Amino acid sequence: MGYGADAAKRAGGSGRIDLRSDTVSHPTPEMRRAMASAEVGDDVFEDDPTVIELEERAADLLGKEAGLFVASGTMGNLVSVMAHVPRGGEIITPAEGHIPNDEAANYAVVAGAGLRAVHELPTGEMPIDAVVDAIQDASDPHSAITSLVVVENCHAHTFSRPITPTYMKELRAALKPSGIPIHVDGARLFNAVVALNVSARDLVKDAESATFCLSKGLAAPIGSVVVGKKDFIFKARRARKLLGGGMRQVGILAAAGLVALSDGPEGTIKRLAEDHVNARVLAEALTSMKGVISPGHNAQPEGDRLDPNRVVTNFVIFKIEGGIKRRQKFLDELEKRGVLMVAYTHGQIRAVTHYGVDEADIQHVIKASSEALAASA
């Protein structure tokens, strides 16, 4: 099958083309080397030089005062909520966002926060008027106190669309009278940076804090970084400790993140553009296949042809005619052909391109999809 030898090696030799998520990507050889030789200290004493370097590098890239290395994107969001929001405060998030749907209600269980969900547009943006409308009246004793607005960039459920600096600026201006801070859940922030051809700094300059994942498209094995002002990071560090997330010789992991964020050829930011091209090629092929339809959710009307123009980063989201029963058959038939995609919310299917999946793999995925559609009809 058309599975490049190099890609097979990078994917751990499983021989499968795994498009379930970019989280399945394996570390690059340079990351493995950097991890093996990383200088370490005890990060709870704040003396691990590699962690310090990573946190400073991340803060500099995103134009913030300080950074904090955390275990995951979920932990990054949670410590940010804990640092920004008092118990009983309320956060505003996109309705289809990761925080309200995929973080085990940690904002409520751990942070003691309430949540108000605002429905997104097909761009992944929450309408600004609706955000302002969702702010509670702090002088009314019935109301929770709105304490944070979260923007997800890229917005995963709407084709992982990038949110623009213009939107961020408008949102900031609209929130100015209330002084409510903005947190960016930037699990895939660098996909947005590459797709929009803007700097990470510009993308988050109107937000008080941001978190991004090293372990998704950037291909590092573990970790996320939270950035913001020094006093915010101090509170986030305390929250991380409370959660048991203080780690010791963790420079071994931070070393991979430093490779990811490096400017040279070993860095993995610029190469995200390849994933975006691969996703687009896949979407263009899928759109002409009989049985493939638009996801219908936060996109075009359901039943239309999948619009490949929706794909500007590394997510392809679609549906197939015949409902969820046929979907499972299709996914099973794909797997028999060495391709993994994943059942997604609202009856959709998701395919995510990433490091380790090359052009030849995409051609194999296209052939396998066409065969799996026929076999599942």
Ligand SMILES: Cc1ncc(COP(=O)(O)O)c(C=O)c1O
């Ligand atoms: C938008 C978004 N935010 C946060 C996360 C959480 O990241 P992690 O899996 O590292 O906890 C994800 C994970 O897929 C995500 O897609």
